[in-house]
Each structure stands twice: as C-alpha cells, then as structure tokens.
Amino acid sequence: MQRNLLFILIGILFCSIDTVRACTIFSCSRAGEVLVAANEDDTTPFTRIWYNPSTKDRYASVCFGAPDMQIASAMNEHGLFFDYAAANYDLSKLNLTNPYPGDIMWEILGKCKNVKEAITILEKYDYISYSQALLTDKEGNSVLVTPKGITEKSGDFQINSNCNMINGKLSCRRPEITNEMLSGSKENNVDFLKKILDKTHQEGELNTLYSTICDLKRGIIYVYLFHDYNTVYTIDLKSELKKGYRIENLADHFPTSFAYENFSKNHSLYLKESIFQEMNDKGIDTTIARYIAESEKLSPKNEKLNSALLEASLQLIKYSWNEHNSGSMWDYWFSKPNGYNVKNYQDTKFVSAEKILKYLSSTETTDPKLQNFMYEMMGYVNLVQGNKSLAKKFYEKATAHPDQAYNVTIVRGKEMLNRINTLKQK
Known part of the structure; x- marks a missing residue:
C-alpha cells in the first residue's frame, strides 16, 4: 500500500496513551459553591462527548475526549470529576511495581462517589501514567494524582497545569495567572472562572480546543468551543443521561465558526x-x-x-x-x-x-x-x-x-x- 498510508499508520500505532495536553485545570470550593474549570489544549480537534448510563457495576457518567476515545475529562452522576494534564515524569526512576491492569481513573469514575472513596483505590495501586490528574467532588474535596503520589488541596482551590521548568522557572505563566486570579478574589462563579480560562487559553499550533466549567453540586456543565467564551453549550447531566448511551461531536452543538472550521480542515484527520x-x-x-x-x-x-x-x-x-x-x-x-x-x-x-x-x-x-x-x-x-x-x-x-x-x-x-x-x- 502507498507510502503515505504507512506514515499515517505509524503515527496511529505509536501514539502514546497519554496524549500531549498542555491544559489548565483548577477546582474552587468557596461561597457555598463547588466548581471546577478546564482549558483542554491539544493539536487534534473533533472532540467527542459520550454519555454512559449506569449499570449494575458502574455509575453513570459523561466523558470528553479525542476521536481515539481516550478520556480527557469526565464527571459521574455523583459529581466526581477528573481531568488530565500531561507531565514529564521519568517512570523508570520511580518504584512503581503494582499498576492497575487498565485505566485506574476510569475504574474510579465508575465505582466511587467522592474523593475519599477514590483514594482507597489509588492507595492499592501505583499510578503509572505520564499525565497528572485533578480529582475533585461535589463536597469540595480535591487531590492532585501523580506517579509520585497524592497531593491534597490546601486552601479553597487547587490547580493542575503542566508548564515545564526551565532554569528553575516555569516556561509559561498559565499556572501563575490562575493562582494570582484565584488568590486575589473571593468570587466563585461561572463568569469569574470563565475570565480565568480566557486569560490562560492558548492559540497557535497548540490550541485550546474546548473549555468546561462544571458545577459539581448541580450536575451542570458549561462548555465553550475553541476558546470562544461568548458562546456556551450547557449540559444538564441528569437529563442527558436519561436519553441513554450515545457519542456526539462536540462541535455539532455550536454555530459554525470560521476559526474552528479552518483549523479542523487543515488537520490530517479531516x-x-x-x-x-x-x-x-x-x-x-x-x-x-x-x-x-x-x-x-x-x-x-x-x-x-x-x-x-x-x-x-x-x-x-x-x-x-x-x-x-x-x-x-x-x-x-x-x-x-x-x-x-x-x-x-x-x-x-x-x-x-x-x-x-x-x-x-x-x-x-x-x-x-x-x-x-x-x-x-x-x-x-x-x-x-x-x-x-x-x-x-x-x-x-x-x-x-x-x-x-x-x-x-x-x-x-x-x-x-x-x-x-x-x-x-x-
């Protein structure tokens, strides 16, 4: 078969399970509200949403991810949420001997109602991943999960971002900007978190493909496509789960955007x-x-x-x-x-x-x-x-x-x- 097909396949075969996602993710629990927000930054558009009704073995959930059906972020019916950011851990230097045989965060999503229950699973296995995950629940609990261990939230917010260190300094200001805005305000509402997402979004070869703000107490998710924070698609998780299992294209829920269409049409998967x-x-x-x-x-x-x-x-x-x-x-x-x-x-x-x-x-x-x-x-x-x-x-x-x-x-x-x-x- 032709050479171009071979090159495409090699890219598919050797794509890491931990897709590069230079994301900005943060949880905030104050003023009686528990919200978590994220900019999902990547090079591959065509984001999917899939709804998973409950079974005898699993809680219901909604997942966001790329066409390969790897989960980028997810939330279950009990308000337990997780989201990944890529990281550069050298797993060979860590004493990781007891990995979960599948996707441990997927197991947690289906079996746990809150962070406390999730920790009981995380403590049984090593977290073997090049990604780090922010895990938070509607009670306001939040932890950062990495191959090096679990870090509990101190204060009323927690940030998961993945800028590299160069000469002892962060190579970008996304985590710093997020920290400054959260520390400098007592607000905790959708409009405020949307401002933070706007300030930290990325454009260029690596784009903020979509953004979410999840109200964990109410089970409401606010979604924004391709760093356009003026147009929102709102998901009432309880109502959507009643409609049964399905996979949807995220972009189908938004009006046509020249910027997004142009970016998508120039992608190899178009x-x-x-x-x-x-x-x-x-x-x-x-x-x-x-x-x-x-x-x-x-x-x-x-x-x-x-x-x-x-x-x-x-x-x-x-x-x-x-x-x-x-x-x-x-x-x-x-x-x-x-x-x-x-x-x-x-x-x-x-x-x-x-x-x-x-x-x-x-x-x-x-x-x-x-x-x-x-x-x-x-x-x-x-x-x-x-x-x-x-x-x-x-x-x-x-x-x-x-x-x-x-x-x-x-x-x-x-x-x-x-x-x-x-x-x-x-």
Whole structure:
C-alpha cells in the first residue's frame, strides 16, 4: 500500500496513551459553591462527548475526549470529576511495581462517589501514567494524582497545569495567572472562572480546543468551543443521561465558526471525519461502498483516501468497543492487560470495519508490516464476534514473520494466540 498510508499508520500505532495536553485545570470550593474549570489544549480537534448510563457495576457518567476515545475529562452522576494534564515524569526512576491492569481513573469514575472513596483505590495501586490528574467532588474535596503520589488541596482551590521548568522557572505563566486570579478574589462563579480560562487559553499550533466549567453540586456543565467564551453549550447531566448511551461531536452543538472550521480542515484527520459524518448521514455500508469505488478509480494515486479509510475502520472498532463496554476506551489498542480479556458480542460496525480492512489488505503493498497489522485487526474483530478459528488464522498470519511486523502487532498477536489456544484446550 502507498507510502503515505504507512506514515499515517505509524503515527496511529505509536501514539502514546497519554496524549500531549498542555491544559489548565483548577477546582474552587468557596461561597457555598463547588466548581471546577478546564482549558483542554491539544493539536487534534473533533472532540467527542459520550454519555454512559449506569449499570449494575458502574455509575453513570459523561466523558470528553479525542476521536481515539481516550478520556480527557469526565464527571459521574455523583459529581466526581477528573481531568488530565500531561507531565514529564521519568517512570523508570520511580518504584512503581503494582499498576492497575487498565485505566485506574476510569475504574474510579465508575465505582466511587467522592474523593475519599477514590483514594482507597489509588492507595492499592501505583499510578503509572505520564499525565497528572485533578480529582475533585461535589463536597469540595480535591487531590492532585501523580506517579509520585497524592497531593491534597490546601486552601479553597487547587490547580493542575503542566508548564515545564526551565532554569528553575516555569516556561509559561498559565499556572501563575490562575493562582494570582484565584488568590486575589473571593468570587466563585461561572463568569469569574470563565475570565480565568480566557486569560490562560492558548492559540497557535497548540490550541485550546474546548473549555468546561462544571458545577459539581448541580450536575451542570458549561462548555465553550475553541476558546470562544461568548458562546456556551450547557449540559444538564441528569437529563442527558436519561436519553441513554450515545457519542456526539462536540462541535455539532455550536454555530459554525470560521476559526474552528479552518483549523479542523487543515488537520490530517479531516477526511476521515468527513467520511464518518457521511456514514451517519447516508449509512455506513453505502458510504464504504462509495469510497472503495472511488479508491479503485484513483489507484495508484489513492494514498490520502486509503489512509482515511484505514482510520475510519479503526474508528468503527473503537466506537463498537466503547458502546459495548460501558464507555471505556479500547484497552487492547494500548496493550493494557485488561484489553486482552475479550468480551464476545455481535456488532455491524465490526462487519463494516472488516470490509474496509479486507479491501485495503487486498491492494498491492510494498510494506509487509502494514499488511500484518491489518491481519491483526481482522483477527481481533473476528475473535470478539466469536469466530475463533478465523481469528486464529489471521493472528497466525500477522505474527508469522516477526521481522516483518510492528512490535505491537507481535506482542498483541502472540498474547491473543495464547488465549485462543488456551480456550480451545478447556
């Protein structure tokens, strides 16, 4: 397959689970109010919101995140909130020996009502992440969670920001500005926190993609798109959760903005997002058939379109996993231990994803690593749907020549083959 598709895939495969987010996050509990605010700064637009109704095992919640369905921030039905900021911890220098086998903050979101309950989980495991998380509840409790430990709030506010230190000084003033404004006032309301967000937002290659102010006591979330603090989308969490599970594009809740549209159209994921929107409007199968036909006409000059089709197939898999697993991210993609515990179910999104993968893998390619990656993905979608024999064949193909496969494909593929063989022996 074409070189451009290979480059796109390499970027997808080796994207860290802790996406770079140079965010400004802070909680404030005073004057009888408990609010938490955040600027989510990143390079990838197309933010998703997904609502997760309660189950017998988990509390209901709403999550914000990128198209890969990693959670950037979240709030549950009891007013427990967390948000990440990237950090530069050297995990190799820390004595971290007991990691949670999945996403520990996701576990906390589903099982805890407040910070106190969350701490009981955090004390059982090491927090192994390059990100630091602000965790706060409607009672006004707040802690900063890092690989080095837990820092409780002192005073009536707490800040989570991630400016680097250069020559002993912070390389930006976002945390300083936030501290100055919170320390210099006794206010605690949406308008005041919005001013802080405005003062600390970023523009340029790294943008404040969206901002939130959460009223933890009332379960209300105020959302602003692309550092425009004059237009707000208000979420009443209790009311929205009653509507059931769903994934939404955050931008769909705002009027068209030239600045945001221009930024989005110049992003590498724009074509994939356009294909996905067409799937929603005209149907998945109809859209896939149209773009495959277009790709065949353009061949061999179809690098950009084939890249987008591959990304679309992976997005379908991630959406399916999210829907059938209470809103969680696809742990398998990140080689987390819990990701290998495959839950069987049927989903037409898997069928559609495999249709794209079969087409792409049938085209001429000069890169066996890419071919074997697609075999791995076809193995996975068949395994989840209970087709163990076919899944085994694809995984065997994917791992047959280790020198011609991505390391992650070999690691995941061998683990899944071991599990398939173990299941057959029982």
